Amino acid sequence: MSKIATAEILCVGTELLLGDIVNTNAAFLSQRLADLGISVYRHTAVGDNPERLKAALAAALSSADLVITSGGLGPTYDDLTKETVAAYFERPMELDRHSLERIKTYFAKTGRAMTKNNEKQAMMPVGAHIFDNNYGTAPALAIRDDVKNKTVVMLPGPPGELIPLFNEMVAPYLQSQSDSVLVSKNIHIFGMGESAVEDKIKNIMTDSLNPTVAPYCKEGEVRLRVTAKSHSHGQAERMCDEMISRIEDTEVGDFVYGVDVGSLENALVALLKQKNLTLATAESLTGGLISEAITSVSGSSAVFRGGCVTYTNEIKSKLLGVSAQTLDAHGAVSAEVAMEMARGARLKLDTDIAVSATGLAGPDGDGTDTPVGTVFIGVSTKNGENYIKLSLSAMRSREYIRLVSAKNALNLAIKAAQKMTKN
Amino acid sequence: MSKIATAEILCVGTELLLGDIVNTNAAFLSQRLADLGISVYRHTAVGDNPERLKAALAAALSSADLVITSGGLGPTYDDLTKETVAAYFERPMELDRHSLERIKTYFAKTGRAMTKNNEKQAMMPVGAHIFDNNYGTAPALAIRDDVKNKTVVMLPGPPGELIPLFNEMVAPYLQSQSDSVLVSKNIHIFGMGESAVEDKIKNIMTDSLNPTVAPYCKEGEVRLRVTAKSHSHGQAERMCDEMISRIEDTEVGDFVYGVDVGSLENALVALLKQKNLTLATAESLTGGLISEAITSVSGSSAVFRGGCVTYTNEIKSKLLGVSAQTLDAHGAVSAEVAMEMARGARLKLDTDIAVSATGLAGPDGDGTDTPVGTVFIGVSTKNGENYIKLSLSAMRSREYIRLVSAKNALNLAIKAAQKMTKN
Structure with missing residues (x-):
């Protein structure tokens, strides 16, 4: 299977175009794709409009290996992402009994009434790879066309569903399509500005292609993301840890308050x-x-x-x-x-x-x-x-x-x- | 002059595609354009890459009357929004002495050294309408092609500059191109859910085309945006106020904590x-x-x-x-x-x-x-x-x-x- 090198993110939802919600999904997915070594070339947001969605999908797939969509997997008539992607790849829709059972169980558990509409969420394009959704009713899915080397991953819009689904299922799925393993660790730095940090570890950053070291700066904090690529997870972990030690041995070390500690x-x-x-x-x-x-x-x-x-x-x-x-x-x-x-x-x-x-x-x-x-x-x-x-x-x-x-x-x-x- | 009815938002910056920052500008601009009665059809974000920026600009202008860009107005060689838009409209660049003086004054006031690069920020496409920037060094600008009925407004990327520039200068500029005036007021509601609010004022919302009443929901709060269109500002204000009184007279009134109070x-x-x-x-x-x-x-x-x-x-x-x-x-x-x-x-x-x-x-x-x-x-x-x-x-x-x-x-x-x- 050919490697996935480039991606576009396509977010669907009229509420985005009204400015009613901020598109945090695009930023989240971009970060995580960068961790996986996949370059993101464009973000697009369109409304719940089949024609414009179709055009945006075609534009994205004309250049990128991978398109990740968010939104438009809901139960109502204007949720059309799955249908539009299926049509693009010329795949008919079929009922996925496993997903239907899961949706029924979800409604029973939360004590809400399931409507006929929700059955639509269990209709899947033939040959889709389905990611069970433990955080809502809409399963996520991927369609892959091996001939064209194009993959579309479709995720539900709410960040409370999209984030864990990506981390737990989509990231491993994308990694499984590659013969190498990527591991990322974050060094958290406080009290030294971004340009000072870059200055102190300039040689390390420019010399090193694997692991790579990328700085992120936010509200007085600097985060260095160390990403190693290897054939085994253990080896990639060790490569990260060695790089982290090297950085901690510089003057930057005094300002490190943790590795992968969040905040x-x-x-x-x-x-x-x-x-x-x-x-x-x-x-x-x-x-x-x-x-x-x-x-x-x-x-x-x-x-x-x-x-x-x-x-x-x-x-x-x-x-x-x-x-x-x-x-x-x-x-x-x-x-x-x-x-x-x-x-x-x-x-x-x-x-x-x-x-x-x-x-x-x-x-x-x-x-x-x-x-x-x-x-x-x-x-x-x-x-x-x-x-x-x-x-x-x-x-x-x-x-x-x-x-x-x-x-x-x-x-x-x-x-x-x-x-x-x-x- | 023809009316501006549709818009696209084009955000430029590699930091967006890395997920390093969340694109709050797109949501802000969408809300404000909705207030102005302009429909937003698409958001696009691309990196600091001239070819992809050019393609995105052409795609946006192929359908929308107005394109608003954010980012890419900085002093460095990879800030190319102005140059790309100028090339699209076949306008040469020229030095704007007024902008150059303002940039010089800005640096003098903040005690920072001005570099040769910053002069680039005073280079403008011939015939551009310039919006002085009181919040940073990059002036904003608009280019209008009356024959094609296309307008491009270019704003700097930092929200601390983009937001006040839009509110103070771009919104009046866009309004001045229309022969009607739009006034919006926000009713802030707490303690009643969105569906309950919609239920109580369903008749008002569906009957009324001018003013329009649009609900927005966020973290337990509901906001109703009342927008009136008229030939005079005073008349539009009165129409908003009458509608607000009508809504306050319903059961929703007990849950209103203010009009245009922010939070x-x-x-x-x-x-x-x-x-x-x-x-x-x-x-x-x-x-x-x-x-x-x-x-x-x-x-x-x-x-x-x-x-x-x-x-x-x-x-x-x-x-x-x-x-x-x-x-x-x-x-x-x-x-x-x-x-x-x-x-x-x-x-x-x-x-x-x-x-x-x-x-x-x-x-x-x-x-x-x-x-x-x-x-x-x-x-x-x-x-x-x-x-x-x-x-x-x-x-x-x-x-x-x-x-x-x-x-x-x-x-x-x-x-x-x-x-x-x-x-």
């Missing part, structure tokens, strides 16, 4: 659990962003006890015991107040670690000389207190300043936890 | 400011989402004093004074605890209103019979206390349960504030 909050909660440490937060400008990030992690209640959002000086004193003298002498946006906030939260909530954030998110200043974007992040543990000062550009949005402040607080908590012994 | 948190902060009322929060399952939403609003410090995130029973007692007896008798997920949390926050932070949330966000339960998705939202004011109970499906994600809980808390705070007199 700062995930890494922090995992580390606290592993060391049996507890955490509290004290927030001013971030207004709850830090605690919200931590509690977004399932199981965070094992390590997170709580926090205080103290938006006025009076409340900083009342809830956290920040002294009026410190507030008077240094102002609310100061290293001293950040550290007193963290100390107050640690003592009041009786935790091993507390982090704090105080600063000016803007757009307006606080009437002093302190520029918008000035932020102090504090941390307190039984080993002592510490702070960092951020000077973010006042031209950044309030949203960005708050988010980057919260990320710095999470990172400072990780660093503090790393230095502590297990409880 | 629950925006409506809440505006209302509190108007009535000179202060607010505090007490959060368990939402972990800071409520306070984070409130403090995301600029100027919220005038009304928001702070909050407590109390993730354990002990901390609920310690910070908010929730009694151990109540916790024992009713459990942490109960109406009684929700109200004691709100009362505690109001008294401790000395505010006019406090809202609270306690519940099970899952995926795991708390060892009792209480199902995941059970949430109590409390509110306390000097006039008394109140609560609502939510029974969200345990099949919903942790993220969804937390978000909908936070939105319900904001809505309950709005209702409480509406009943209070001005301070």
Whole structure:
């Protein structure tokens, strides 16, 4: 079988063209295809319109080896992706009894009534490869034409179905059509900008074709995706791990907070659990962003006890015991107040670690000389207190300043936890 | 001049095809074009590749009256949108001195060094209509071919530039090419589902062609966009207002929290400011989402004093004074605890209103019979206390349960504030 080298993504749904939903599927699929070594040349979104869908499909298949569609697999008359693709490949539709049984079982389990329409979701083009959908009613499917070397994979539109279906079934299916195995691992970096990271590992990045190292940058974070290709999964894993060690041995290593850890909050909660440490937060400008990030992690209640959002000086004193003298002498946006906030939260909530954030998110200043974007992040543990000062550009949005402040607080908590012994 | 009736959106940037960024521009532009009465038929995203960009542009212009591009206006050699569009319309490029001066001033103001490359951003196709960019270095532009009735509007890729440029300059430009005026207003509804809303105002929606009423649904909220077309702005405004009154007179009216207010948190902060009322929060399952939403609003410090995130029973007692007896008798997920949390926050932070949330966000339960998705939202004011109970499906994600809980808390705070007199 010929290799799949190029792909296009074709998203179907009038709600996309109305701007009612953002097309996150195209970004997700692009990332995952890049991981599989497949180059994406174009994204297209069309409405639930058979003529335009047909034209878009033909255009995509005229150049790409693989087309992945999302949407248009639902039960109603205007869901036409399967039928359009079947017509393109001249395949008749037939009832797939296995899919029909699964759809019936799904409805029985969720206690909803199945309509006649839903049977349409079990109609499949002859010769299709079917991916059972454990997350909804519409099975996903693939049609492959070996003569033309064209493959179309059809996925349901809701990301809650598309993402797990792709990861669990479509990615292995695409890999099985290749005689090599690809393994990707992500190095998570915080506190060093993208251009600095690239500068420090320039030689490694340009020298290495396998594994490849690709940087991704988002809201103050850098992620390096290391992808190795080999004949065996074990060998590809080892090649990734060796590359990760090489990168960690550079100056970049000091800024790595984990490999395949998902996010700062995930890494922090995992580390606290592993060391049996507890955490509290004290927030001013971030207004709850830090605690919200931590509690977004399932199981965070094992390590997170709580926090205080103290938006006025009076409340900083009342809830956290920040002294009026410190507030008077240094102002609310100061290293001293950040550290007193963290100390107050640690003592009041009786935790091993507390982090704090105080600063000016803007757009307006606080009437002093302190520029918008000035932020102090504090941390307190039984080993002592510490702070960092951020000077973010006042031209950044309030949203960005708050988010980057919260990320710095999470990172400072990780660093503090790393230095502590297990409880 | 012929009317612009149809549009395609063409986004340029390899980062889109790598999945490194999500294409939010396509959704934004689609919504705004719908407001202007222009139908969007297709979204396309291509990389920084001149041949594929050229093909995509030709395909888009073969059917649509208007093509809006985003991206590819930067200073580097692979930013080629302007050049490709100019070649399509057979227009030579020339230096626009006005744009060059503005770019120079922009660099001087931000204290950065201007490179020779940036001059490229002032090169414009002959006859282009230029939109000054107050948010970045790349001016936006439009090219119009009156004979073919084709217009291409080119916008820079960063949403922080594209969004204000479209709203402030491109929308009026497109409107000026039409002899009628469109005005849209958004009715924000919370607490009634999309199908219930549609059911209550079915007659109004189907009877009315001008203004039109279109529903949009997102995370527990429904928005109705009312769009009126007329010869004068004032008349279109009046038509919108009349329709809004008609809708508010139905049962839907009880669930309307504002018109063109942006979001629950925006409506809440505006209302509190108007009535000179202060607010505090007490959060368990939402972990800071409520306070984070409130403090995301600029100027919220005038009304928001702070909050407590109390993730354990002990901390609920310690910070908010929730009694151990109540916790024992009713459990942490109960109406009684929700109200004691709100009362505690109001008294401790000395505010006019406090809202609270306690519940099970899952995926795991708390060892009792209480199902995941059970949430109590409390509110306390000097006039008394109140609560609502939510029974969200345990099949919903942790993220969804937390978000909908936070939105319900904001809505309950709005209702409480509406009943209070001005301070």
